Amino acid sequence: MDLAARMSRLGTETAFEVLARAQALEAQGRSVVHLEIGEPDFDTPVHIREAAIEALQSGWTHYGPSAGLRELREAIARDVEKRRGLYVDPAQVVVTPGGKPILFYTMLALLEEGDEAIYPNPGFPIYESMIDFVGAKAVPLRLREERNWSFDVDEIASLITPRTKLIVLNSPHNPTGGTLDRPTLAAIAALAEKHPFSILSDEIYSRMVYEGVHESIATFPGLKDRTILLDGFSKTYAMTGWRLGYGVMEKSLATHVARLMTNSNSCTNSFVQKAGVAALEGPQDDAEAMIAEFGRRREKIVAGLNALPGVTCTKPTGAFYAFPNITGTGYASADLARAMLDEAGVAVLSGTAFGKYGEGYLRLSYANSIPNLEKALERMGTWLEEKLRTRVRS
Numbered sequence: 432m433d434l435a436a437r438m439s440r441l442g443t444e445t446a447f448e449v450l451a452r453a454q455a456l457e458a459q460g461r462s463v464v465h466l467e468i469g470e471p472d473f474d475t476p477v478h479i480r481e482a483a484i485e486a487l488q489s490g491w492t493h494y495g496p497s498a499g500l501r502e503l504r505e506a507i508a509r510d511v512e513k514r515r516g517l518y519v520d521p522a523q524v525v526v527t528p529g530g531k532p533i534l535f536y537t538m539l540a541l542l543e544e545g546d547e548a549i550y551p552n553p554g555f556p557i558y559e560s561m562i563d564f565v566g567a568k569a570v571p572l573r574l575r576e577e578r579n580w581s582f583d584v585d586e587i588a589s590l591i592t593p594r595t596k597l598i599v600l601n602s603p604h605n606p607t608g609g610t611l612d613r614p615t616l617a618a619i620a621a622l623a624e625k626h627p628f629s630i631l632s633d634e635i636y637s638r639m640v641y642e643g644v645h646e647s648i649a650t651f652p653g654l655k656d657r658t659i660l661l662d663g664f665s666k667t668y669a670m671t672g673w674r675l676g677y678g679v680m681e682k683s684l685a686t687h688v689a690r691l692m693t694n695s696n697s698c699t700n701s702f703v704q705k706a707g708v709a710a711l712e713g714p715q716d717d718a719e720a721m722i723a724e725f726g727r728r729r730e731k732i733v734a735g736l737n738a739l740p741g742v743t744c745t746k747p748t749g750a751f752y753a754f755p756n757i758t759g760t761g762y763a764s765a766d767l768a769r770a771m772l773d774e775a776g777v778a779v780l781s782g783t784a785f786g787k788y789g790e791g792y793l794r795l796s797y798a799n800s801i802p803n804l805e806k807a808l809e810r811m812g813t814w815l816e817e818k819l820r821t822r823v824r825s
């Protein structure tokens with residue numbers, strides 16, 4: 432087939448490739464601890480599953496409105512107001528199959544060829560992939576370990592040009608687990624007074640904050656209508672496979688994004704949306720217990736990583752990822768990630784799977800049980816001690 436040139440600009444998410452390689456090893460009888468994929472290891476809470484079954488039984492099996500069921504858009508608007516103190520009209524909400532389509536649709540709707548979009552690097556690889564794919568220029572904003580995985584405000588200011596159309600923010604952040612504090616967001620809000628960019632604020636991990644509270648750029652004066660807020664159900668309610676997420680944006684943009692939905696998916700699965708209402712309006716105990724458990728695992732993994740030879744790890748403040756610095760091992764990130772899987776039986780991702788500034792780091796998802804985290808740390812430790820000892824000898 433003669434592919435369109437744009438396909439050469441489409442990136443991918445390495446996590447799915449590493450998962451496939453890990454599963455191939457397991458099929459050969461090898462044991463692998465999975466720390467590669469970014470999804471909760473918990474089941475979706477029972478009341479949410481029951482709501483979906485009930486919806487299926489009562490006929491919620493048809494097409495629905497492209498922007499989402501009114502009932503769910505209202506529930507989302509209430510939730511955004513409750514958790515962020517931000518009044519939102521349900522007409523500003525577009526429901527999509529997962530949060531990811533909001534990235535794609537926003538970029539399709541806003542970016543022209545030649546426009547520039549600033550995105551975090553290391554960062555979720557889909558940002559760069561989608562910016563490239565739509566023909567805009569992807570401008571990396573370096574996140575820095577010494578700033579607790581935030582960035583230098585002067586640096587972002589220096590990247591803004593008259594062509595800057597969009598700034599992508601992600602807090603809590605994948606892959607580093609960093610969060611953006613209010614002073615940093617205030618500095619971006621000040622830049623927004625001088626430059627007309629829009630902001631795509633990916634807040635998919637908004638409920639997973641272990642220190643301080645979640646802050647949204649959309650709450651700053653004048654920025655609600657310039658921000659596309661992305662959130663969803665995948666992480667908070669352990670619903671990755673259900674595919675349910677949403678964007679909150681200025682009303683007229685919402686109609687365009689809904690039209691992109693009409694042209695692609697028609698609508699989001701109707702009975703899944705009914706379950707989404709139950710997730711937001713029902714008891715939050717299961718979600719809260721899961722997040723508290725991630726908090727305990729965070730302590731375990733960070734302490735364990737810091738005890739490994741050649742490895743240091745700053746404490747992530749959100750999401751469920753650790754992003755240890757592995758420069759002391761002498762290995763390049765991709766080589767170490769490969770060796771961890773092939774030789775130590777621990778599936779992790781290379782920091783470079785999240786962009787060029789991820790060199791020197793690995794990403795570990797700690798959405799796995801404490802016994803499995805202990806097993807992974809032990810395997811990594813044994814492998815590293817052996818390698819570093821033989822290296823010293825040779």
Ligand SMILES: Cc1ncc(COP(=O)(O)O)c(C=O)c1O
Pocket residue numbers: 469528529530531532555601604605633635663664665666671675676
């Ligand atoms: C930063 C970030 N944004 C968006 C998504 C997409 O989430 P969803 O599964 O809801 O499409 C992910 C999933 O890993 C993510 O890490």
